[in-house]
Amino acid sequence: MKAKQSSTTGTLDSYPQEVVAAIDTCLAHGESVDCEAVKKIKNVPIYSRYFTNRECVNRLAQDAVATSRPQRALQILNIAHHFGCYLKPNHYEGVAYHLASRSHWDLIPLLVITAKHHCGRASVRLLNWNMRAFVENQRYDQLDHAFEEFTNADLPPNRRTFHLLISGHLRNRNLNPAKQYMEKMAVAGFPVDSSTHAVIVAAYRSLGVDLKVQIRAFEGLRDLDGRQSTVVLNSIVQQLLDSRDEEAAARFILAFDLPGGRGRNPTGSGSTTGLVGDPAPVDSPAVKPNAATFSILLRYMAREGKLSRMLKLLDHMKRAGVHPDPSILAALIQGYLATGHSREAISIVAMLLNTRSAAAAEVFCSMMQVQPLTTLPVDVRGVPLTAHIFNALMSGLLDVMGLQAVRDILRTMRAVGISPDSHTVEILMSFLERAQGTGPRQLIRVLRSFSSPSLRPTIRHIHIILRSILRREKFMAHGCGWDTTAAKYSKKRTYKPKFPEGRILDTTEHYHPTAGLKLPRRLRLKSWFGPILQSVSRQAVKSDRATIALRLKHEAVAGSDMGTSQTAFRNMLDQGLHPTIHHYSTLMDGYAKMGDIQGAKQVLRDALEAGIQPNVIMYTILINGYGRRGKPEEAMRAFRAMIRAGIVPDVPSIDAVAHAYFAVGAYSVARRVLREMWAQVQPFPPELEHADLRTLAVTFRSYSLNPEHRRRKLSMRQQRLLHWKMRTIKTEWMRFEQWSGSHSDGLDRRDGYLHKEG
Numbered sequence: 001m002k003a004k005q006s007s008t009t010g011t012l013d014s015y016p017q018e019v020v021a022a023i024d025t026c027l028a029h030g031e032s033v034d035c036e037a038v039k040k041i042k043n044v045p046i047y048s049r050y051f052t053n054r055e056c057v058n059r060l061a062q063d064a065v066a067t068s069r070p071q072r073a074l075q076i077l078n079i080a081h082h083f084g085c086y087l088k089p090n091h092y093e094g095v096a097y098h099l100a101s102r103s104h105w106d107l108i109p110l111l112v113i114t115a116k117h118h119c120g121r122a123s124v125r126l127l128n129w130n131m132r133a134f135v136e137n138q139r140y141d142q143l144d145h146a147f148e149e150f151t152n153a154d155l156p157p158n159r160r161t162f163h164l165l166i167s168g169h170l171r172n173r174n175l176n177p178a179k180q181y182m183e184k185m186a187v188a189g190f191p192v193d194s195s196t197h198a199v200i201v202a203a204y205r206s207l208g209v210d211l212k213v214q215i216r217a218f219e220g221l222r223d224l225d226g227r228q229s230t231v232v233l234n235s236i237v238q239q240l241l242d243s244r245d246e247e248a249a250a251r252f253i254l255a256f257d258l259p260g261g262r263g264r265n266p267t268g269s270g271s272t273t274g275l276v277g278d279p280a281p282v283d284s285p286a287v288k289p290n291a292a293t294f295s296i297l298l299r300y301m302a303r304e305g306k307l308s309r310m311l312k313l314l315d316h317m318k319r320a321g322v323h324p325d326p327s328i329l330a331a332l333i334q335g336y337l338a339t340g341h342s343r344e345a346i347s348i349v350a351m352l353l354n355t356r357s358a359a360a361a362e363v364f365c366s367m368m369q370v371q372p373l374t375t376l377p378v379d380v381r382g383v384p385l386t387a388h389i390f391n392a393l394m395s396g397l398l399d400v401m402g403l404q405a406v407r408d409i410l411r412t413m414r415a416v417g418i419s420p421d422s423h424t425v426e427i428l429m430s431f432l433e434r435a436q437g438t439g440p441r442q443l444i445r446v447l448r449s450f451s452s453p454s455l456r457p458t459i460r461h462i463h464i465i466l467r468s469i470l471r472r473e474k475f476m477a478h479g480c481g482w483d484t485t486a487a488k489y490s491k492k493r494t495y496k497p498k499f500p501e502g503r504i505l506d507t508t509e510h511y512h513p514t515a516g517l518k519l520p521r522r523l524r525l526k527s528w529f530g531p532i533l534q535s536v537s538r539q540a541v542k543s544d545r546a547t548i549a550l551r552l553k554h555e556a557v558a559g560s561d562m563g564t565s566q567t568a569f570r571n572m573l574d575q576g577l578h579p580t581i582h583h584y585s586t587l588m589d590g591y592a593k594m595g596d597i598q599g600a601k602q603v604l605r606d607a608l609e610a611g612i613q614p615n616v617i618m619y620t621i622l623i624n625g626y627g628r629r630g631k632p633e634e635a636m637r638a639f640r641a642m643i644r645a646g647i648v649p650d651v652p653s654i655d656a657v658a659h660a661y662f663a664v665g666a667y668s669v670a671r672r673v674l675r676e677m678w679a680q681v682q683p684f685p686p687e688l689e690h691a692d693l694r695t696l697a698v699t700f701r702s703y704s705l706n707p708e709h710r711r712r713k714l715s716m717r718q719q720r721l722l723h724w725k726m727r728t729i730k731t732e733w734m735r736f737e738q739w740s741g742s743h744s745d746g747l748d749r750r751d752g753y754l755h756k757e758g
Contacts, residue, residue: 012067015060019050023064026075038079051080058091065098066384068417071107073099074114081118089115089123096129102384106454108133122153128160135168138458141540143168143177159190163199170203173542175576194220198228202235206544208578209243218252221287229287234296241300243580245611256293257286258316291325298331307339314377324378326385330392332378337396347372349393352385353416360415367408387413387421394424398431422458425450429464433471440468444528456539457532459513463546465529466517469505470550473557505554515543515551515568548572549582556590562599565590581612588618592625597634600625616642620653627660632669635660649680651704658697667693668735674700 012020018041025037041047050056057080064072073095080087092115099107112130116122131146133139143165150157162185169178182192194217201217204210214236221229233255240249294317301310310332317324329348336345346365350372353361365372390413397405406428413420429446432438443465447457508518513536519526543551548568555565565587572579584607591599604618619642626635639657642649654677661669674696678684681703688696 012060012063012072015050015063016047018044018047019060022047023072023075023079024069026079027069027071038082042083048083051076051083052085054085054087054091057085057087058094061091061095062098065095065102065104070099070102070104074107074110077111077114077118087118089119089121089126092119093123093125093129096126100129100132103136103386105133105136122149122155124150124155124158124161127153127155128158128164131161131164131168135164135171138172138541139539140168140172140174140542141538157188159185159195162188162190163196166196167199167203170200171206172540173206173544173575173577175207194223195228198224198232201239202231205235205239205242207576208545208580209239209245210578214239226288227290230290230293233287234290234292237293238296241296244613253297255287256289258289258320289320289322291322291328294322295325295327295331298328298335302331302335302338305335305338307335307341310335311377318378324380324383326383326388329378329380329383330388333389333392334396337393337400342397342400343370344373344376345393345396346370348376348380349385349389351376351380352383352389353412355381356385356416360412363415364408364412367411385416385418387418387424390418391421391423391427395427398427399435420450420455422455422461425455426458426460426464429461433464433468438468439472440465440525441528443468444525444532447532457535459536459541459544459547462514462532462536463544463550465532466505466514466547466550469519469525470553470557473505473554507551507554511571512543513537513541513547515547517547517551517554542575545572545577545580545583548577549580549586552583552586552590556586556593562587562590562594562596579610581607581615581618584610584612585615585617585621588621592621592628595625595629597622597625597629614645614647616647616650616653619645619647620650620656623653623656623660627656627663630664632657632660632664632666649677651681651701654680655697655701655704662693671696 018037022035022037022041025035029035041051050060057076061073061076064070064076077087077092077095092111096108096111099105099111108129112122112126115126127146127149130149131143134142134146147157147161147165150161162181165181166178166185169175169181182196185196186192197213197217197220201213204213217232218236221232224232233252236252237249240246240252294313297313298310301307301313314332317328329352333345333348336342336348346368347370350361350365350370353364361372390409394405394409397409401408410420425447429443432446433443447461447465451457505517506520507516510516510518514533519529551568552565555562555568569579569583569587572583584603588600588603591597591603600622604614604622607614607618619638622638623635626632626638635657639649639653642653654673657677658670658673661667661673671693674693675684678700681700685699688699691699
């Protein structure tokens with residue numbers, strides 16, 4: 001009797017229903033193999049052979065991994081052992097491989113324990129799988145213990161063992177143990193070679209771009225096999241695109257053996273990704289791209305909103321004979337959503353759902369109110385539907401549908417037996433904090449509601465909670481809006497700086513994993529946050545660069561001298577972490593808030609020397625710094641410098657210029673700034689032609705919540721047009737200065753903008 005296909009049996013539909021029922025009954029009874037359902041099939045050869053024949057057991061266990069309940073695989077092995085079928089370690093290794101291929105890392109340590117119990121011993125491969133699972137699950141506290149298992153089992157570690165340890169510690173941003181295991185590896189007879197450099201560059205992403213590491217790995221390509229060469233080149237390109245160094249990334253991309261000839265541009269736009277670059281940095285053997293290669297490029301294009309180039313790249317992927325995987329479909333979904341093509345994005349998920357459950361696909365399309373497309377630019381047959389794909393859809397739809405998107409997607413995931421992962425929770429928490437201003441208490445509630453033995457809090461979840469606390473601290477300590485600064489220069493308002501004593505974050509000598517940040521004792525939130533912090537701390541997770549950036553921001557908010565911030569910055573460098581533009585921006589903001597604009601400019605120069613190109617945020621910090629000091633002309637000079645650098649002004653930068661003039665009572669100039677610069681963001685609404693300054697400011701700021709323009713560089717023509725507009729603003733400012741010189745009592749005119757009196 002065949003089992004009917006369902007969301008719970010998945011690929012086990014070709015097996016007898018009694019066999020599947022016995023497995024599931026065991027799971028329901030606490031994994032006991034002595035349940036009634038197992039007894040019923042034990043003496044029925046047509047059923048029991050699935051648990052007594054080694055090859056049948058092996059095939060059944062591997063097929064079970066592909067179902068919505070992969071833990072069935074372990075139960076199958078337990079039943080087989082109970083029936084007297086004694087498997088060899090290589091059978092368990094095969095199951096481990098299939099679990100890993102579907103990212104069921106939390107089940108692999110249990111599998112290894114099961115193998116040791118059944119076989120009386122482990123194997124080097126099984127122990128390596130065990131270590132790999134700890135790395136993927138961020139159980140860095142278990143790495144040393146996993147290494148000791150080789151000694152306990154009287155098994156010699158191999159090069160792969162040491163590479164896993166080195167990779168794990170590097171991914172945890174922990175350089176010293178990584179170096180120690182490199183030394184132990186050499187003592188064990190495995191000297192550092194090209195494959196070791198490949199492992200290092202692949203794990204270096206969390207530490208930042210290190211040119212020496214990249215070049216050393218690139219120069220060893222000739223000594224690597226095809227798969228390792230591709231991993232090296234993928235890692236280098238990914239890290240360079242992370243740092244937005246498009247030119248350098250393009251040079252390495254040209255080393256791939258792409259359709260149309262190596263070094264040729266498959267998109268017809270200058271290079272593989274539409275980037276502009278020179279020939280490959282050094283002569284290297286041809287490297288074949290894989291699915292990860294195209295996924296990296298597609299993700300970058302999706303962030304930039306370059307859908308047409310994404311579709312061209314998919315054509316070249318087909319010509320290269322590369323079949324899409326979940327990461328490629330996730331990137332395509334992101335690209336569609338970033339460019340407003342939600343129907344196409346939803347259609348990809350609907351088509352994948354249809355291969356699992358036609359009913360689930362129909363309900364999903366009904367919830368999304370979309371008639372799905374029947375043709376897609378990629379062949380999705382054979383691509384597994386994973387949480388990664390649902391996460392991509394959720395991330396893009398949240399800004400369109402809000403929390404309804406989360407409810408509908410989670411309902412669909414549950415219908416097809418796919419569980420949310422840590423990134424699902426991260427996406428939801430980030431949206432709540434960023435778009436809805438949700439406080440830390442509610443964020444912690446969300447995290448706790450999703451937490452389970454297989455879904456633990458991560459440092460990225462902690463980062464979102466700390467970011468929310470810091471946002472509130474900043475408001476309490478420095479206020480918000482134009483009036484706060486204007487009060488410093490007004491005769492009619494009172495400036496009352498306040499410091500939220502006992503309410504802001506404190507620091508501790510225990511640096512990891514929060515970069516030394518801790519909640520004050522008086523804050524009731526501490527009892528909620530404590531268990532989350534303890535969970536991550538038990539895993540020996542080190543502070544990451546994003547958390548260190550929050551520490552720098554805290555020092556700026558706390559109003560301490562910048563020496564403390566510089567010390568935190570140097571500590572990060574000492575740990576081997578490379579600063580990003582966010583770290584330099586945070587340091588600049590600290591100096592600017594203290595009124596030390598020269599210090600902020602020096603940080604900007606330091607960033608340039610480090611190879612980081614200033615962005616609109618850095619210039620906005622300078623503009624705001626001058627505005628807070630009551631120097632609108634200096635603020636305008638900083639804005640001009642930004643335009644000369646070809647950087648597109650955004651809502652905050654233009655708002656900062658208007659704020660600088662407003663702060664000193666030049667309301668007509670502030671109005672002119674908004675009116676002249678409005679077109680940089682949106683066409684100016686005709687109905688606002690005669691609106692007061694308050695209405696203009698509130699409307700203009702609302703555009704920052706959902707920016708539609710994606711230009712990253714100004715053309716020369718655009719720069720000239722902006723310079724002309726700034727001259728008209730300067731004329732208005734000169735008129736104001738002349739007027740204010742003879743009407744000193746009029747500096748606090750309202751011009752339709754409502755103010756609070758001091």
